[in-house]
Amino acid sequence: MKRLIAILLLLLLLAPGAMAQEKPITIGVLIYNTADTFMLSIAQEIRSQADESMTLLVRNGANSQDVQMRQVEEMIAKPVDALIVNPVDRTAALFIIRLCQKADIPVVFINREPLREDMELYDKAYYVGTQPRQQGQICGELVAEYFKNHPSADKNGDGRVQYVLLKGEPGHQDAEERTTYSVAALEDAGLKPDKLAEEDGGWEKGRGQQIMAAFLSEYGDRIEAVICNNDDMALGAIDALKAAGYFSGGRVMPVVGVDATAPAREALKQGTLIGTVLNDAVGQGAASLQLARLLARGEEIVNSALRYPLQENRFIWVPGQKVVYEAQKGFPGV
Numbered sequence: 001m002k003r004l005i006a007i008l009l010l011l012l013l014l015a016p017g018a019m020a021q022e023k024p025i026t027i028g029v030l031i032y033n034t035a036d037t038f039m040l041s042i043a044q045e046i047r048s049q050a051d052e053s054m055t056l057l058v059r060n061g062a063n064s065q066d067v068q069m070r071q072v073e074e075m076i077a078k079p080v081d082a083l084i085v086n087p088v089d090r091t092a093a094l095f096i097i098r099l100c101q102k103a104d105i106p107v108v109f110i111n112r113e114p115l116r117e118d119m120e121l122y123d124k125a126y127y128v129g130t131q132p133r134q135q136g137q138i139c140g141e142l143v144a145e146y147f148k149n150h151p152s153a154d155k156n157g158d159g160r161v162q163y164v165l166l167k168g169e170p171g172h173q174d175a176e177e178r179t180t181y182s183v184a185a186l187e188d189a190g191l192k193p194d195k196l197a198e199e200d201g202g203w204e205k206g207r208g209q210q211i212m213a214a215f216l217s218e219y220g221d222r223i224e225a226v227i228c229n230n231d232d233m234a235l236g237a238i239d240a241l242k243a244a245g246y247f248s249g250g251r252v253m254p255v256v257g258v259d260a261t262a263p264a265r266e267a268l269k270q271g272t273l274i275g276t277v278l279n280d281a282v283g284q285g286a287a288s289l290q291l292a293r294l295l296a297r298g299e300e301i302v303n304s305a306l307r308y309p310l311q312e313n314r315f316i317w318v319p320g321q322k323v324v325y326e327a328q329k330g331f332p333g334v
């Protein structure tokens, strides 16, 4: 009889349903603006990585910090077990950190990095983002390679690169660093950059198009390269260039972006965008959800449980990568 009970117990333990069930958790996901192509893809990635033990409450801040603050309050009132926040304004992270700390809710910021001094106020505040300095450098290298391979790109033959720059958004760490380091990489490659104009396009395709149209009417053929902090603005700039007669009849213009979105990959295939840099939505989405999940369960944050290592106890940096299209090979390395 004892043996029979032992066998039954063993069978019960081995049955699939007998595996320890993970405690159900709820995670709030606040996105600054789901009309933003790249952020929409991160939100989709977070959703696709969630398992049955998690309930995700995803909200769109519609680019308004006031709206997002109400969403933070809603999440804290529930309460959720952890929050993933893509702040509308990175300096407003301070208020979000204070509210989370008071309610003892861990918070993982994504994409818009809070100020270091604000992060340090709360030991359960984390950040997952990309490496904008590296992304900027790759943008500069792409333009430099193009100039080396196409000497006629130096239209006026002055040995310098007259460029225009479409910036993401002032104060956004990705915009600032991509801007600084793309120009620095041109210099490092031995090209002498001359900035004709720079303007903030708010990461948007429509604004990219308007700004580029204005640059073209002011500088016309003096423009030798177009550096954009993201693909949406680059695609807008390409529309303006097409309307001005570029990309037909042998008139070309090197345009670079960042993100490697699906429409940008199409433009690479068509040869209107010369290159972009991966902003890894899959990696950043997975890393932020992994972290939030461990925090929500009160588990220890060990690197073996994470896809990318935790640095300085609170940061995860997901690297970028050059993305170009080669007719024979497709998209290498992606």
Ligand code: GAL
Residues within 6 Å of the ligand: 036, 037, 038, 039, 111, 112, 168, 172, 174, 203, 229, 230, 231, 232, 258, 259, 279
């Ligand atoms: C950047 C991305 C942009 C935009 C922005 C939003 O990292 O390259 O396309 O999504 O984040 O904060």
